[in-house]
Amino acid sequence: MIRQLGRIDPLFNVLNKAARPRVLTTRLHFNQTKRFASTTANQEKPEGENVDIKKPKEKVTFSTLKRIIMLSRPELKLMMIGLVGLFISTASTLLTPIGVGQLVDSLNLPPEESMQALKQTAIYLAGVFVVGGVAVIARVSAVQIAGMRVARRTRQQLFNSLVRQDTAFFDQNKTGELINRLSNDVTVVSDTLTSAIVSGTRSLLEAIGGVCFLMFLSSKLTVTALSVFPALGVGAVLYGRYVRKLYKQHVDSLAASNAFAQEKISSMRIVRQFAKEEQEMTGYGKKIQDNYEIGVKVGIMRAAFYSGVFTATNFAVLAVLYTGGMYVAAGAITVGNLTSFLMYSIYVGASFTNLSTIYGDLMKAAGSSERIFELIDSKPSIPLTGGIKLDNIIGRIEFNNVDFAYPTRKEVLILNNFNLVVEPGTVVAVVGGSGTGKSTLISLIDRFYDIDGGSITIDGHDIKTLDPTWLRDKIGVVSQEPSLFDQTIMDNIRYGSGVDCTEEEVIQASRKANAHQFIVDLPDGYQTLVGERGITLSGGQKQRVAIARTILKDPKLLILDEATSSLDANSEHLVQEALDVLMKDKTVIVIAHRLSTIKRADVVAVMHEGKIAEIGSHETLRKNENGLYSKLVNRQLMDVLK
Numbered sequence: 282m283i284r285q286l287g288r289i290d291p292l293f294n295v296l297n298k299a300a301r302p303r304v305l306t307t308r309l310h311f312n313q314t315k316r317f318a319s320t321t322a323n324q325e326k327p328e329g330e331n332v333d334i335k336k337p338k339e340k341v342t343f344s345t346l347k348r349i350i351m352l353s354r355p356e357l358k359l360m361m362i363g364l365v366g367l368f369i370s371t372a373s374t375l376l377t378p379i380g381v382g383q384l385v386d387s388l389n390l391p392p393e394e395s396m397q398a399l400k401q402t403a404i405y406l407a408g409v410f411v412v413g414g415v416a417v418i419a420r421v422s423a424v425q426i427a428g429m430r431v432a433r434r435t436r437q438q439l440f441n442s443l444v445r446q447d448t449a450f451f452d453q454n455k456t457g458e459l460i461n462r463l464s465n466d467v468t469v470v471s472d473t474l475t476s477a478i479v480s481g482t483r484s485l486l487e488a489i490g491g492v493c494f495l496m497f498l499s500s501k502l503t504v505t506a507l508s509v510f511p512a513l514g515v516g517a518v519l520y521g522r523y524v525r526k527l528y529k530q531h532v533d534s535l536a537a538s539n540a541f542a543q544e545k546i547s548s549m550r551i552v553r554q555f556a557k558e559e560q561e562m563t564g565y566g567k568k569i570q571d572n573y574e575i576g577v578k579v580g581i582m583r584a585a586f587y588s589g590v591f592t593a594t595n596f597a598v599l600a601v602l603y604t605g606g607m608y609v610a611a612g613a614i615t616v617g618n619l620t621s622f623l624m625y626s627i628y629v630g631a632s633f634t635n636l637s638t639i640y641g642d643l644m645k646a647a648g649s650s651e652r653i654f655e656l657i658d659s660k661p662s663i664p665l666t667g668g669i670k671l672d673n674i675i676g677r678i679e680f681n682n683v684d685f686a687y688p689t690r691k692e693v694l695i696l697n698n699f700n701l702v703v704e705p706g707t708v709v710a711v712v713g714g715s716g717t718g719k720s721t722l723i724s725l726i727d728r729f730y731d732i733d734g735g736s737i738t739i740d741g742h743d744i745k746t747l748d749p750t751w752l753r754d755k756i757g758v759v760s761q762e763p764s765l766f767d768q769t770i771m772d773n774i775r776y777g778s779g780v781d782c783t784e785e786e787v788i789q790a791s792r793k794a795n796a797h798q799f800i801v802d803l804p805d806g807y808q809t810l811v812g813e814r815g816i817t818l819s820g821g822q823k824q825r826v827a828i829a830r831t832i833l834k835d836p837k838l839l840i841l842d843e844a845t846s847s848l849d850a851n852s853e854h855l856v857q858e859a860l861d862v863l864m865k866d867k868t869v870i871v872i873a874h875r876l877s878t879i880k881r882a883d884v885v886a887v888m889h890e891g892k893i894a895e896i897g898s899h900e901t902l903r904k905n906e907n908g909l910y911s912k913l914v915n916r917q918l919m920d921v922l923k
């Protein structure tokens with residue numbers, strides 16, 4: 282008897298070690314930078330109701346979990362292969378202890394029979410292992426590929442949805458948060474679909490199958506083996522609840538530290554200029570300290586929980602060993618049966634432990650998926666397409682009694698009963714103090730925002746009735762601080778037209794914008810990569826590339842936000858000439874600061890308190906010495922208007 286148990290002991294140790302990693306690998310993923318939010322997932326957002334993804338939601342619903350699972354629907358075939366693989370590999374796991382039990386029992390037979398039985402069992406086990414191994418390959422590869430496809434499709438859907446959102450949406454939500462949606466949230470959801478759900482199903486099958494085998498081997502011993510599970514179940518639920526709360530705090534604090542880091546890294550030049558490196562390092566340190574402290578609490582709780590599970594299951598095994606040993610001594614069961622029983626006990630214990638962590642994983646995925654679904658479902662109030670496309674644009678722009686406040690600051694009216702008519706083919710210079718709403722006009726003509734009252738028309742058509750993409754295609758904007766993409770200069774200029782425009786056309790546009798010479802002087806010429814937002818170019822160079830981009834677009838309506846402000850006198854003259862050609866027979870609005878620019882305009886409109894306060898030619902307005910325009914020229918703009 283002692284000899285027999287002596288054989289079981291090392292086997293138990295090996296099995297226990299083998300079972301342990303499964304317990305430990307089902308850890309919670311705390312490295313997500315998001316909030317633990319949830320809501321009814323498949324309720325579509327009303328059109329135009331911008332989503333503020335920072336708002337935490339209250340409850341995870343069954344429909345959310347269902348929708349996560351439905352994400353894998355297009356991968357049904359792969360999931361089925363994975364499922365079949367799962368069944369077979371689980372079956373092979375469950376059949377192993379029987380073989381091992383037989384192996385042990387065969388050692389008690391007379392030598393010849395023992396050898397024969399040993400061979401048979403070894404062949405049986407080898408077969409089980411080979412089939413199990415093949416099934417694992419099928420299961421893991423099918424589920425992994427399905428998971429990656431789900432992630433790819435979800436990311437594409439999410440990005441498409443983001444690109445379609447209203448401009449106001451981007452005023453409301455931080456870039457870092459949105460990138461988190463695309464990266465971390467999608468990863469959590471696809472991981473849950475693959476690892477959590479599959480390992481959950483496997484654990485469930487193993488637990489049920491294991492208990493069945495236990496009952497089959499000895500119902501009395503099963504009661505002993507499972508005696509610790511009610512206590513473990515209660516512990517797992519309490520632990521799950523506590524960790525869930527901490528998890529929310531943990532991801533919140535991580536999101537805050539990430540947002541902090543993102544902002545500081547993207548503004549590193551300012552940090553450097555003000556010599557605030559030390560201050561920012563300390564600031565970041567404080568942010569991650571919160572995260573660390575919550576992480577430590579979670580870690581201690583996890584340690585306590587796993588230690589409890591480990592000790593309880595080991596004591597259950599000890600109880601089985603003790604009671605089972607007595608049954609063996611009494612001849613009620615064989616040593617082989619006891620071996621099989623111990624193995625099943627360990628499987629069942631590991632499976633239950635694994636299942637206890639799946640709940641947490643599902644909750645995490647639900648939180649992440651809620652935010653993804655919210656974005657995917659959200660419909661912008663200004664669609665990208667749909668509406669009238671005029672055959673011809675004459676170019677008359679009219680603002681009629683326009684009221685406008687930014688959606689994020691509804692209480693501040695930027696335009697208040699604003700009226701302005703820009704006749705076709707004329708150049709209107711809009712001037713006014715800082716923050717009076719000059720640049721806002723550009724956003725409104727481009728229909729980045731919808732106005733709150735009145736109308737904006739182009740050739741008599743309310744822009745709300747025009748196809749937004751068509752409309753924007755007819756408008757060219759050269760802004761004060763042009764932004765370029767991290768691509769070659771050639772691709773940046775081409776962005777104004779299309780991939781089908783020739784290199785020669787790009788070069789022509791660059792010549793007109795006085796950009797060609799500086800471009801060919803660069804070592805890589807038109808193939809020069811400009812860096813993030815065009816960081817490797819000077820302000821004037823960036824602007825000339827942006828002008829070339831707009832020249833190539835050849836828009837009918839031009840809006841220049843003091844486009845020549847960062848060019849030297851010579852470049853300005855050349856670019857101005859190019860713009861003169863471009864502006865010919867077009868309607869142009871110039872948001873102007875320089876007197877030279879203003880003087881060239883047919884009409885000068887002075888903005889003040891959300892309205893046009895004065896309008897007329899430069900000469901006419903100057904005649905009124907006490908007028909707003911004269912004051913602006915004399916006082917505020919004196920330094921600039923040279």
Ligand SMILES: Nc1ncnc2c1ncn2[C@@H]1O[C@H](COP(=O)(O)OP(=O)(O)OP(=O)(O)O)[C@@H](O)[C@H]1O
Nearest residue numbers: 452687689690695714715716717718719720721722
């Ligand atoms: N996205 C936005 N969300 C909320 N408020 C905004 C937004 N953009 C601008 N504003 C506010 O609208 C007002 C008008 O801004 P706008 O940029 O049109 O002024 P501006 O006349 O072009 O100023 P400047 O000459 O200084 O460039 C300002 O008070 C500004 O704070």
